[in-house]
Amino acid sequence: MIATLLSGVRNDILFTFLAMTFNKGGILGKTFSEKILGLKAGKEVQAGEVVTVSPDYILSHDNSAAIFEEFKKLGTRNVKCPQKLVIILDHVVPASSEQYALNHKIIREFVAEQKIQNFFDIFFGICHQVFSENGFALPGKLILGADSHTTSYGAFGAFAAGIGRSEVASLWATDEIWLRVPETLKIEIEGKLPSGVYAKDVILKIIGEEGADRANYRAVEFTGNAIKEFSLASRLVLANMAAEIGAKNGYFEPDEKVLQWLKERAREKFEVITSDPDAKFEAVLKYDISSLEPQVACPHTVDNIKPVSEVEGEEFHQAVIGTCTNGRFEDLEVAARVLKGKKIHPKVRVLVIPASRQEYLFALKKGILEILVSAGCVILNPGCGPCLGAHQGILAPGEVALSTANRNFRGRMGSRESKIFLASPATVAASSIEGKITDPRKFL
């Protein structure tokens, strides 16, 4: 009835009114993070409080062997909740040395011994993509992972944060961890993405404006009309790189697109948790992307952002299209659109790494990979590839890479004397034709 009475009134005003009606007694509305951590802690909590909680899922990857070493020191034999563990091998797959092979072997033996059901061996792909595809990334779940880009699952409305090895070992044994309830920064993104500009450009712009530590210890909630138009793959780019402004977790309110995607994938029941309309945010940061141009992160920090027009002409030796940030079908598809019927510059080598077997297969069926191979790209198996400098395309001293990854720290992809630029798949593909950084819009 209230809704009928107020029809014609803007939705946000209506919600505020309703929230005030139901929040009599002076209790302020709560953010998503306050609500989910309160639910997990079994009490009302506010930002700043420290709670002890049990996660729904605990992710680890090739670091599981090192975590197992720590776990053994605890003097306990069995993992407390083996059904919560999700172990995905992706960092150095297949093993590139005897050392890595042994590492994987130890993990497979641990998985068998502890009867870990959710184990994904080297043929599945990058943990964040595989975790999502397999329906673990669900709204209202608390997910902790031994990887800083665990923030990705916020794209589906989960509370997902990265933690360290000792903490995962301790979680395996006790199923308990302390977390500080974060304050929340709301990032409102309005406007329509111009042609040739993508989610990657949006998040790079935000990181450049806000700096690498703007969201340290904080949650980030992405809202705004622009976000509603974003595909899930594009939302994953933002949630993934929320880590690069220091965020504990990134969050998107789940909408119909998310529910649709989860229909055939969700592992279990879930409950959508959202921020109250009168929730208290630490700050609201507004962005209009209508006239955004392609962005590039320059060496050696992710917040060293310039518009592509200021970096054009920068020569490079190796391009990477892939990673947990930009290795999905829509990324490969846009690269193919740019590279169709073209040849990559003879002085550059282009590595393409689909994020998962599913994305790989889809791109294969759609003829995307044929276009990329014809243009001269090298297709690598799904995995982290050279992103963290462990294998598959290490940089020599003096070499420069242009990558769709999320980090460009000094030495990350190899030599301390190498450099990394970061950009969208379109920018990387277009630049690969010219052998130097270029604006992709002229190829689209």
Place this chain on the structure above:
Amino acid sequence: MKKGRVWKYGDNVNTDVIFPGKYTYSVLEPEEMARHALEDLDPDFALNVKPGDIIIAGRNFGCGSSREQAATCLKYVGVQAVIARSFARIFFRNAINQGLPALQSEEAVDSIKDREEIEIDFSLGEIKAKKGVYKFSPFPESVLGILEEGGLIPYTKKKLETK
């Protein structure tokens, strides 16, 4: 309480320059990790650092990866504590979980010079330097217990034993 010599660095010292990713699965022993500490930031560091030395840095120390070796390598190379304007959240947790004190003090970062000898009084929460005495933010209770046990693994072990 031991005096320590200061190694001073800037803002956003990230995990890749503290402990390069290429070693994450090939360098497994803490003593070996120590030999690579700050390798891509300051190659002289691991060669010349002495047990008890202290790192002072700007904002967002330890940003980037969740790799705990970034804290482990500093602890095992003998670093007594890291003092910074702020820490990236995962590094902060990892440092505490390795039993490596991560202290926040704007004043100390502003005033203390590279290679200066300073003293840290953990019970009083004070950093004693040439120019003055600086307070650091006290630890929340949740982390104090872990630090007192020398890290999360011994802390959890003890907790499991007393259950």
